[in-house]
Amino acid sequence: MHLAYPVVLASLLFSVGVYGVLARRNVILVLMSVELMLNAVNLNLVAFDAWLRDSLHAGQALTLFTITIAAAEIGLGLAIVLLLFRARGTADVDRVTALGDPSESVAEEAPAGAEALKGQAAA
Numbered sequence: 001m002h003l004a005y006p007v008v009l010a011s012l013l014f015s016v017g018v019y020g021v022l023a024r025r026n027v028i029l030v031l032m033s034v035e036l037m038l039n040a041v042n043l044n045l046v047a048f049d050a051w052l053r054d055s056l057h058a059g060q061a062l063t064l065f066t067i068t069i070a071a072a073e074i075g076l077g078l079a080i081v082l083l084l085f086r087a088r089g090t091a092d093v094d095r096v097t098a099l100g101d102p103s104e105s106v107a108e109e110a111p112a113g114a115e116a117l118k119g120q121a122a123a
Contacts, residue, residue: 006047013040027084027091031077038070 013036020033042063049059085091 003047003051006043010040010043010047013037013043025093027081027093027096028078030093031074031081035070035074038066042066 017033017035017037017040020036021030024030024033045059045063045066047059049057052059081091084096088096090096
């Protein structure tokens with residue numbers, strides 16, 4: 001088998017993953033797109049390892065390591081998404097960009113020094 005076939009497939013997978021990260025607004029779909037990009041990298045690692053015929057099989061070892069890290073990443077990412085959904089009621093990327101308490105509005109918050117200035121003006 002030629003090296004071009006897995007490399008083209010990996011580049012297509014990576015391109016679809018990049019499109020998913022840039023175009024999707026749901027956090028879960030963004031996480032799935034990141035996993036798709038990681039799988040494209042894994043495919044490249046295995047393909048080049050087979051092409052080079054390395055006796056140590058470093059590409060396959062790195063792929064197993066990457067799969068382990070990706071499993072931990074998706075577990076942690078889904079836990080964060082679950083907590084975010086419970087706190088905010090949405091998993092939309094555009095609606096969860098602001099940090100802080102979801103019940104408070106950013107426009108209603110006073111600047112940090114406003115209370116001190118009011119106290120000095122009254123004295």
